[in-house]
Structure formats: structure tokens, C-alpha cells
Amino acid sequence: MAGLQEAFERAGAGLEHHLMASHAAGAALAVTDREEILGVAVRGMADVASAAPVRPETRFQIGSISKSFSAIVAMQEVDGGRLDLHVSVNELLPWLELPEPFGPITMHHLLTHTGGLHTGTEDAPGFAGAIHLLRSYPPTSAPGERYHYSNDGYKIVGAVLEAVTGHPIHELLRLRLLGPLGMTSSVAAITDEIWTDHATGYEPLLTDRPGQLRHPLVPAPRIVSNTADGSIVSNVVDMCAYARLLLARGDLPDERGERILSEEGFTRLMASAVDDGDHGRYGYGLWNEEVDGRTWLGHSGGMVGYTALLITVPEEGLGCVMLQNGGGDRRSVVGAALAAVRAGLAGESLPAPWAPPAATAIPDAGRFAGTYAGEDGRTLLVETMEDGLSMAIGPVSARLERDPLLIEPGETFLVAHPAFERFPLEFRSDGTGVVEAFHGDTWFRGERYRGPEPQEPDAAWRRHPGLYRNDDPWNPVLRIVLRKGGLAIMWPTDEEGGDLVPLEDGSFAIGDPSFPRRVRFEGDVAGRSAVTVFDGGRWYRSFEP
Structure with missing residues (x-):
């Protein structure tokens, strides 16, 4: 069908534009x-x-899309009468010893991310390390009370399925799903052996600052894993077989x-789905949301050096x-690829190939413009410039850049200048508009700021600011800063930072x-903290600024 062929040519052109605006070396769709399969673009x-180019057969790590595979196997066990979704996991795994201070x-709860558990780190990789840390970091809210995404919760899901079926989770997924669906190129464990036929993962070279498009890419660290939260390796051909399972409702x-x-x-x-505060509703390993009047059912995925997205439109x-x-x-x-294919199938005019906006194109840029007084005596000047923004501190000025791939750019921007790029420029608003900005350890008060005055920080808090590192391949660096009278944690990666609230x-x-995100500080080296502990993972002070 000529229209369909052209639709995939346009989808491919969209992929080219995407790669120029991403931190990826290649992609398949x-x-x-x-x-x-109607078509493939690589x-x-x-x-x-x-x-080596990306081919339709090229294997990638699909990350958290794997959660839906584990959820389907759990539903099979419920259908067979071998699993009860509503008893304590400590009953299902008597050795687990998972703290339950607010009830079973x-x-x-684990399948819907409402167990009150922390997300988890890979400082202690694998299931055993995650459980060891969870025993020391109890939930901070009652089960079912609130949604908080937990990879460690799905690691427990995998352990329950292993206990119920008698099979290792990676073998269980092969027997129940990969094999029956004919996903012969896919495996459910990341091992050293898979790297002989596998795309190389990439990430920005500089780990101590947010990635910018001008930063070079380098091969990402390799990991091994078989946990249920995200260990499947697959290609787009095999994953289409899985998409057809969802379209066929099993x-x-x-x-x-x-x-x-x-x-x-x-x-x-999806019957017991909860509001996830992001996509819409999260069920058992899948989310759905309304996009342009259509329901999307799927899941995203991210691994060290890989990202993925599966969408079905039932x-x-x-x-x-x-x-x-x-x-x-x-x-x-x-979304653009689906629109092109939809038009091609209907014999309608095809949309133009998708292209992202320029990184410097910032919608409604004027609301950020103004003069901001820094608590360190410096002045931040933010001005509109063409279709975006520039900032200046003293004699140095720079353009601000958004992530061009995000539909909503938000209020945090990259600073395209070596003198400022270690930190994003983060604006904050109240009911009147943008009133303040933060850059690293400096708070800048806007002309419209009418909020409370900062209090003098606890003298002991001055021991904690600095850059800390560990060997977690997901988040090797975190920063602690003291600003506006309080401490804050910052991550160069996508991990969500924020102000630290003393307990x-x-x-x-x-x-x-009420959310299970906890930080504490340990050790003393010349009057400064040696270790930052986040959700049980340990980051150690570095000499870097």
C-alpha cells in the first residue's frame, strides 16, 4: 500500500529529527x-x-515495559487459583520480613505502586540487595493511600511468582509469554552473554551535570539483571507480537x-487502576491515558543507556x-508515527514528518523575564531573545534551552554556557506568576516575590553541601546544596530532586x-559529611566542585 509505505518513510524522517534532539545513537520503531506488523523504521x-546500523532485528533493553509481562503472569496465577492478590506478601514469602507499620x-499494592515503598536504588543491585535495604526503610504511608513508583516493589512481585510457580522469574517469563508469542529473539535476563548481539547503550559523557545536546555520548556501563521490574531484552519485531497480545486482550x-x-x-x-499523577491511570504493570481523544494503553521503559515506549490504541x-x-x-x-500510519491506512493526506521545536524555543518566554537578586549578592538578569530566553550574571550571558522532546517544557531550563552548565536554572511560580529562581546553591529573589523570608539554617547543615559519588550506574552523582535557608538534593540525571525537610x-x-524518599548524612571528614544515604544507597563525598 503506497500510502502506508510513505507513512513509514515519514515516521523514519521523524526518527532522524528525534535522534538529533536526543541523547541516543540509534532507534527502531x-x-x-x-x-x-505494518512497517518498521530504523x-x-x-x-x-x-x-553497525540499527536493524529491525537489533535488540535493546526494554526496561520497565517488563513490568507488564510480570503482571500478566500474576494474573495467570490468579486465574489458576494459585495466587491471592489481597493477602500480605509476608504470608506469601514468610522469609521476607518486609516492614508493615501501617497494615498488610x-x-x-505492589502491582499498582501503592505499597508505600521507596523507588529503590541500584547501589545494592539485584533482588537480594533491594530486600536488604527495604527491611531498614519501612513504608511512610498506608498501603493503598498514595501512588509512588517502586521498582523494588516489582522485584518482590518477581520473588512471589518464583515461589508460587517454582521457576526463576526470567525462565517463567520465557515459558509463559516469550515462547508462546514467538518472541524468539527475546530473553528475560540481562547477562554478559547477551552483549554479543545487542545494541550498545549510550549516555552523555559528563556525569556531574545535566546532559546537553552538545555533550558527546559514550558507552553506558553494562549491568546484569533478572529482576521482574525490568530485565527483558528484545527488538521491535518481537515487541509487536506482545503488542498484539494486548490488542487481543490476552x-x-x-x-x-x-x-x-x-x-x-x-x-x-486495569480494573483497580489508580491515578498516577502523570500519565493518567496505572493498573497492574500498564497505564492508560487519553491522547487526542484516543485511549493509549502501554508503558515506558528506561535502563542504563536505553529507553523504550510501548503504546497500544485498542x-x-x-x-x-x-x-x-x-x-x-x-x-x-x-504519536506522530501512529498518526501517519492511521492516515496511510485510511488513504488520507499524510501529516508532515514530525520535528521537535528548537531547544531555544521557549513558549510564553516573557513570564520568566525580569531581574532577580541573588542571596550571594549577584544579580540574575533574564531577558526575552528571539523566540526564547537569555540569562546573564555579571559579564557572562547564555541562552536558556528546554528539552525539545518534551511536550510541556516546564519551568526548568539548561544553561548553554560552560560557566553555568553544571546546574539547571529552575524557576518557581506562585499565583501571581514566576517569583524566584534557583541556580545551584544560589537563590534568586524575583521582583514579585512576596513569600516568607529565609530562616537562618541550622549550623550543622553547613557540613553537608557538596558533590557525592557512588558506583550506581543509574545515578552515579548527587549534589547537596544549601540555599534559601535550607538544604536541597540535586541529581544530574532524571531522578527527581527537591528541598530537604528535616525530620x-x-x-x-x-x-x-508522606512519600518514602529519605536522606541522611553520615561520617565526618575535616568537619564535613562523608556520606549521603538516599533510600539506603550510599554516595561518598568527592573532591569535585
């Missing part, structure tokens, strides 16, 4: 209907050093010729999967104390 390099934490044959998942089991996946019978070896939001290019036990919460 495929669209399927309920019966077969661009860029699977391995830059060898100049169940599989339902009605594809298993090895016995029976449905892989019952209608009741599939309905159960009412249209279409699914799209995008895998890339690097970072960068995928939603816009996936009675001497530790700190990041923002709202």
Missing part, C-alpha cells in the same frame, strides 16, 4: 495491527565504534492452544513500539514527608 547506529502490603494461544490470559484476567489488569487496533540506545522522550515521535530522627524527607 514499528507499528502493528491486530494481525501483523535510524542511527546500534554501535558507533563499529558503525499485598500484591495488589486472546492468543499458549503452548496448549488455550488463551494466554483470560478475559477476566485481562480486565483485572479502539483502532494499532500498537507502536520504539526502542533506542540512549535517552530522550519518545511520546511525540510515537525528628535527624534524617530528611525530599519534599512531602
